[in-house]
Amino acid sequence: MIIPIKTLNNGFSLPVYGLGLWQMGGRAEADTTNDAREIGALVGAAELGIAHFDTAEQYAAGHSEELLGQALKGADRARFTIATKVSPWNHHPEAMETALDASLKRLQMDYVDLYILHRFPDAGTPLPAAMEQLNRFVEDGRVRHIGVSNCSAARFSYLQNLSQHPLVCNQLHYNAQVREVETSGVLAQCQQQDVLLVAWRPLQKGALADAPIISELAAKYGKSSVQIMLNWLISQPNVVTIAKTSSLAHLQENLGATTWQMEAEDIERIRAEYPDQRQVSEAIALNYPADVPA
Ligand SMILES: NC(=O)c1ccc[n+]([C@@H]2O[C@H](COP(=O)([O-])OP(=O)(O)OC[C@H]3O[C@@H](n4cnc5c(N)ncnc54)[C@H](OP(=O)(O)O)[C@@H]3O)[C@@H](O)[C@H]2O)c1
Numbered sequence: 001m002i003i004p005i006k007t008l009n010n011g012f013s014l015p016v017y018g019l020g021l022w023q024m025g026g027r028a029e030a031d032t033t034n035d036a037r038e039i040g041a042l043v044g045a046a047e048l049g050i051a052h053f054d055t056a057e058q059y060a061a062g063h064s065e066e067l068l069g070q071a072l073k074g075a076d077r078a079r080f081t082i083a084t085k086v087s088p089w090n091h092h093p094e095a096m097e098t099a100l101d102a103s104l105k106r107l108q109m110d111y112v113d114l115y116i117l118h119r120f121p122d123a124g125t126p127l128p129a130a131m132e133q134l135n136r137f138v139e140d141g142r143v144r145h146i147g148v149s150n151c152s153a154a155r156f157s158y159l160q161n162l163s164q165h166p167l168v169c170n171q172l173h174y175n176a177q178v179r180e181v182e183t184s185g186v187l188a189q190c191q192q193q194d195v196l197l198v199a200w201r202p203l204q205k206g207a208l209a210d211a212p213i214i215s216e217l218a219a220k221y222g223k224s225s226v227q228i229m230l231n232w233l234i235s236q237p238n239v240v241t242i243a244k245t246s247s248l249a250h251l252q253e254n255l256g257a258t259t260w261q262m263e264a265e266d267i268e269r270i271r272a273e274y275p276d277q278r279q280v281s282e283a284i285a286l287n288y289p290a291d292v293p294a
Contacts (some may be wrong), residue, residue: 091117152287231257
């Protein structure tokens with residue numbers, strides 16, 4: 001299937017749903033036990049229409065990038081948007097050069113479509129030099145577009161002001177339960193400044209409660225609860241999402257969230273009525289210490 005895309009005024013686009021690779025190939029360390037299964041899941045995902053794959057040098061200590069490289073080897077590279085992330089302790093220019101080189105080798109690719117600062121740089125990083133380095137990657141063609149992740153509105157603006165090239169995305173923890181992007185003003189910033197908010201952990205790792213409002217809307221739209229959760233995100237302007245699944249059955253269900261639009265009134269009902277909401281992410285709260293205040 002063709003997954004709908006969202007396109008910024010500057011021409012950058014992402015599919016509304018992409019596949020995340022966190023925990024494919026291990027967590028903090030590489031675990032090769034399930035490699036054949038994970039590669040099969042990635043190949044199957046590409047065949048089902050996934051065009052945006054999201055990984056990071058940190059995932060499985062680089063093994064997640066290796067799995068993606070193996071899965072897409074020989075495929076039509078131009079069909080895919082490959083996003084990877086550089087860890088905050090590697091944002092110093094020389095370290096970033098080494099990190100990009102290593103990511104490209106693991107991916108078996110000569111460019112990535114989207115290179116993302118995984119968080120705001122660690123304290124002590126020379127921020128103008130870090131952003132100059134990111135911009136150089138775009139100019140030498142190894143990176144097509146640059147973005148950030150887990151940045152508050154103030155930190156996003158700070159980094160954008162240091163960059164010639166636009167930061168096309170801010171990747172953040174966002175789902176019906178975890179609302180820090182709303183309370184912190186990051187969602188509004190993305191919508192006002194035409195940046196894509198890439199919602200990570202859209203299913204709260206499968207732990208989202210089947211609340212009455214979700215069951216009611218699932219019945220109304222003839223969709224599953226998971227599809228309602230995903231569609232609630234991507235029905236909002238400038239929001240796209242990435243979910244992890246190694247199951248093609250789950251992926252098919254998730255893709256069923258992508259080709260329809262929730263009514264505005266129902267988007268607001270979930271915003272208001274979803275139970276047990278958190279104003280701050282329990283995984284990565286945006287006010288972590290760094291040289292620029294959140
Ligand atoms: N930038 C950051 O700091 C950051 C942080 C965390 C995550 N991320 C990115 O965001 C992606 C998604 O987040 P996440 O993996 O943490 O959480 P998630 O996508 O909300 O949840 C993944 C879990 O949900 C299950 N799942 C998926 N579809 C399902 C379905 N239809 N029915 C039932 N269970 C389903 C998966 O199991 P199965 O495999 O069995 O389907 C997996 O256990 C990551 O993979 C990563 O790429 C970025």
